[in-house]
Amino acid sequence: MRTKFFVVFFVSMTALLGGTAAFAGLQIQHWVTDNGARVYFVPAPELPMIDLRVTFDAGAARDGADSGVALLTNALLSEGAGGLDAHQISERFESVGARFSNSAHRDMAVIGLRSLSDKQYLIPALETLTAIINQPEFPKEAFKRERSRMLIGLQQRKQSPGALADEAFYKAVYDAHPYASQPSGREETVKALSPEKLRAFYQQYYVGRNTVIAIVGDLDRSAAEALAERIIGKLPAGKPAAELPAVKDLTEAVEINIEHPSMQTHILLGMAGMKRGDPDYFPLYVGNHILGGSGLVARLSEEIREKRGLTYSAYSYFRPMRKKGPYTLGAQTRNASAGETLAVMRETLATF
Missing domain, CATH: 3.30.830.10 (Metalloenzyme, LuxS/M16 peptidase-like)
Known part of the structure; x- marks a missing residue:
């Protein structure tokens, strides 16, 4: 039928x-790091935990002709970094009970961490996170595997009524605007991606002035400043992404x-x-x-x-x-x- x-x-x-509507909001503290990253901090000492979210203006709206590059770049960050392979990275987070996440969307690329605030657990988790953000390696085998997974996903989308409707919806609403592009890319553009293209995308968009950091948890202002500097301070300042x-x-x-x-x-x-x-x-x-x-x-x-x-x-x-x-x-x-x-x-x- x-x-x-x-x-x-x-x-x-x-x-x-x-x-x-007027509303009583949280008291959000804000500052900018030396390399231009914007930091937003809410102290929450009620639980011995810290939630951290690092957002880059590096979503699919920045793909240009390389549709799918934002998604694949973000996916490979935790596949090898700072001399660690994907298994070692996962093991290091698990050993201290930390939860790592990463994702890329039309509007942004996100890296997240939830950890206990006790230093014996937090510091090792931050060390691993810092390697992922600052020293991704984009290993060839992981690249081939993740690109193949994306290509399989694109084939599956062709069989999904919901996915086809969603694609048609965005194309009709946004026409030639970058939002019209699907984050998962197109088959021909994904096949044309390479580790070199991913590194170039990372170097352009994963920079201080293109970053927003949100920190909520059991720490004070000085500790939050040190945390932000630790994970993002070594990134080059770079340039903010062009206005959409x-x-x-x-x-x-x-x-x-x-x-x-x-x-x-x-x-x-x-x-x-x-x-x-x-x-x-x-x-x-x-x-x-x-x-x-x-x-x-x-x-x-x-x-x-x-x-x-x-x-x-x-x-x-x-x-x-x-x-x-x-x-x-x-x-x-x-x-x-x-x-x-x-x-x-x-x-x-x-x-x-």
């Missing part, structure tokens, strides 16, 4: 709620139908929404919570699932990014119910 995806984009949308172009608003509504052999139809509706720091973030967040962000009790779910039994799940969400991220409404339904489900989604949004 063949089905269709409905990917629908709206030219404009009235703000879900007007005005701005503004996201253009859609000039007309578009509906895209994609034929695919599947028992269900995936439906996505949306447009460019808001960027991080938007003054209407909280009104929009609360409004969307009512419309489609609160699961089974949201209005979309009430209309589509509870009243009509058309789908198990209907949802909506904002994804704020450096520039306008997408506002997305979605549902999956039986092929025969696709038209009715789409109509109810449109009506629910229009009357909200």
Whole structure:
């Protein structure tokens, strides 16, 4: 049986709620390291733990012609660094009960660490993290393995209705903007990647002035400053990544139908929404919570699932990014119910 995806984009949308919201925020301490990294720190002595997040402006929006290079560069950071192989790196974190993470997205590349604050556990964890950030080796065997994994993933995406709908959605909303590119890359560009291209990407974007560090945990200001200097201070200052172009608003509504052999139809509706720091973030967040962000009790779910039994799940969400991220409404339904489900989604949004 063949089905269709409905990917629908709206030219404009009235703000879900007007005005701005005042709130009592955390007392966040801020400073800049000598090499230009911006640090944000919140002391939290209640638990003997430290959470650390290092964010680089090195996401897929920086891929350029080498689509997929941001994702592969980030993936290989922990595959060999400072004379340690991937097994040794993993073993060193496990031996002190630390949790390491890394990921790359459209808007950023992230390295994270959670550790106990006791120095006998924290210092070894920081030593390993510092090697990963400052001395990645991009070993050839790991490169070949991870690139093959990416290529297999790209083949799998061709068989996934949800992945195909997501790709069509971003292309239609963002057109020629860097956000239109999939972080996983394209088959031809991933095949053309090399360890040399990864090193060049790392050297350009993994630099002090392109870095934000967030520290929360059981330490004081002086210890936080020393921690930040330890893990990032030896990186070259470099240059901040170039400003991304503004996201253009859609000039007309578009509906895209994609034929695919599947028992269900995936439906996505949306447009460019808001960027991080938007003054209407909280009104929009609360409004969307009512419309489609609160699961089974949201209005979309009430209309589509509870009243009509058309789908198990209907949802909506904002994804704020450096520039306008997408506002997305979605549902999956039986092929025969696709038209009715789409109509109810449109009506629910229009009357909200």
